[in-house]
Amino acid sequence: MNYLIVHGGGPTAVINASLYGLVKRLKEEKSTEHIYGAIGGIEAIYFKNYVDFAKVNKFELESLLYTPASALGSSRYPLDDEEYARLAKELKEQGIDAVFLNGGNGTMNTCAKLSDAVKAYNIKVMGVPKTIDNDIAIIDHSPGYASAxxxxxxxxxxxxxxxxxxxxxxxxxxxxxxxxxxxxxxxxxxxxxxxxxxxxxxxxxxxxxxxxxxxxxxxxxxxxxxxxxxxxxxxxxxxxxxxxxxxxxxxxxxxxxxxxxxxxxxxxxxxxxxxxxxxxxxxxxxxISTRSRVDVEEAIIVGRKAADAIIANKSGYMVGIMREDGENYKANFPLIPIEEINAPERxxxxxxxxxxxxxxxxxxxxxxxxxxxxxxxxxxxxxxxxxxx
Incomplete structure (x- = not known):
């Protein structure tokens, strides 16, 4: 299996923690061949400008947990309908089986449109939330907010x-x-x-x-x-x-x-x-010197849950964080249909x-x-x- 991870929008203090959780979980799967990271945002797909995390050593992977901003870089590259079709074809030609998009509202909108565009090629798409603004709809909070x-x-x-x-x-x-x-x-x-x-x-x-x-x-x-x-x-x-x-x-x-x-x-x-x-x-x-311990832990979990979902053959979702009832704080991480996230800012x-x-x-x-x-x-x-x- 060949996976691709893309970061979009403004970085956070824990976006690399989600990347760490995602990559580490995918590395555990025997069927994994390549885990590509798009360098500089979604437009990197056109140039196949990737790092292959399947070949990254343990020290470098662990260092992601202590690296600020986005180790992959990011972008706010706008896409129109023609480009979604072009991206879908490009991903198919590159042999990509699943794409993970980590970002906020704009990236989740991209995630929903890309998910539709690649269905004909049987490519799976999964959203990973990220924003310091905490304005993603439906979920209680997003990785990145608590640290900011x-x-x-x-x-x-x-x-x-x-x-x-x-x-x-x-x-x-x-x-x-x-x-x-x-x-x-x-x-x-x-x-x-x-x-x-x-x-x-x-x-x-x-x-x-x-x-x-x-x-x-x-x-x-x-x-x-x-x-x-x-x-x-x-x-x-x-x-x-x-x-x-x-x-x-x-x-x-x-x-x-x-x-x-x-x-x-x-x-x-x-x-x-x-x-x-x-x-x-x-x-x-x-x-990262003032990061929230809870934020780091949840960012890692969200990354792992996104990988779990794709491995379980699910597509077209975003991993959410929902607060459970009770006096002591506890969260669960449901899969939310990506089209439901494309709503007004929270x-x-x-x-x-x-x-x-x-x-x-x-x-x-x-x-x-x-x-x-x-x-x-x-x-x-x-x-x-x-x-x-």
Missing amino acids: AKFVANTISEISVDIKSLPIHVCIVETMGRNSGWLAASASLAKSEFIDGPDFIYTPERDFDEDTFLNDVSNLWNKKKGILVVVSEGLVNKNGDTIVPPIYKTGRSVYYGDVSSYLSELVIKNLGIKARNEKPGLLGRCS KMPDEFINESANGITEDFIKWAKDIVDFHPYDYVSYNKNERSL
């Missing part, structure tokens, strides 16, 4: 202590996340008895009003010095437009302007308060956002804490952050 969320929580906890040390400004931190607020919400995990955490969190699930935002900041500034605000890159106004026009857009890919920079200038100009902005950006999705539910639309509820914290695997430190601080009267 842990980075956010850890970063916010440290910035919070810095602001408390020198409480002279409003600090606005911008997270990735595109059209959903899951990553911004994870900043709420930083708050503890010893850490003030973010004072406000704004997500794309609620219309953002600049006057309300300025009132929130002004009212709190009258009570305390040093304010920490977390915002999602995809904040939208009541008209559904992003508050800062995108600087580049092609297909599903949107490169937003600097929301945090725009809002810090808004604070300075309208409130006369010193403000600064921080935008960790790619650091949050590639950092947004944060109403119960995770407070009534004022400027913070996150305890319901979210209960949902997130086990998978994010972040435990606030007992920092020491003798500095009081209340404004002297």
Whole structure:
């Protein structure tokens, strides 16, 4: 059997863990001849630009677990109907028996279309979920999210202590996340008895009003010095437009302007308060030093389950992660028909956002804490952050 693995879209801190689980499981099968990895995304198929994992040694395979981003590379290569037919023919000519596509919503859409295109050639297709945005429909969460969320929580906890040390400004931190607020919400995990955490969190699930935002900041500034605000890159106004026009857009890919920079200038100009902005950006999705243990373990399992499904002669599915009922966290990994994944992006539910639309509820914290695997430190601080009267 000849297998092909393709990565699509933005990398994560655990995408190589899924690759590891997938390759290791396929190597266990006696019928396996080649396990190809497409170098640089799906367009590598046209050039047969592959690495053969069947020939990769144990040390190199184990090293995948500690390698950030995508060891295979990735892409956002757009495909039309003619290209799907061309790809299907190319895969048949190359003797590929099954294709694994690891990615987010866009990649799962590709997975569904490719699955249809290769049916005539009896080639199997399996989806492997991946996204830091956590916006894949149906499933509880996706590999990649929890590690990115842990980075956010850890970063916010440290910035919070810095602001408390020198409480002279409003600090606005911008997270990735595109059209959903899951990553911004994870900043709420930083708050503890010893850490003030973010004072406000704004997500794309609620219309953002600049006057309300300025009132929130002004009212709190009258009570305390040093304010920490977390915002999602995809904040939208009541008209559904992003508050800062995108600087580049092609297909599903949107490169937003600097929301945090725009809002810090808004604070300075309208409130006369010193403000600064921080935008960790790619650091949050590639950092392996703050990875979630649960995320790594589940990413490996998802890879193995995808291989199991193909070996069992199944095709046209994506491996999901679903949370089981119970006080202690436990997940199962069902196969979900790929056409069901091709749905609107998964947004944060109403119960995770407070009534004022400027913070996150305890319901979210209960949902997130086990998978994010972040435990606030007992920092020491003798500095009081209340404004002297």
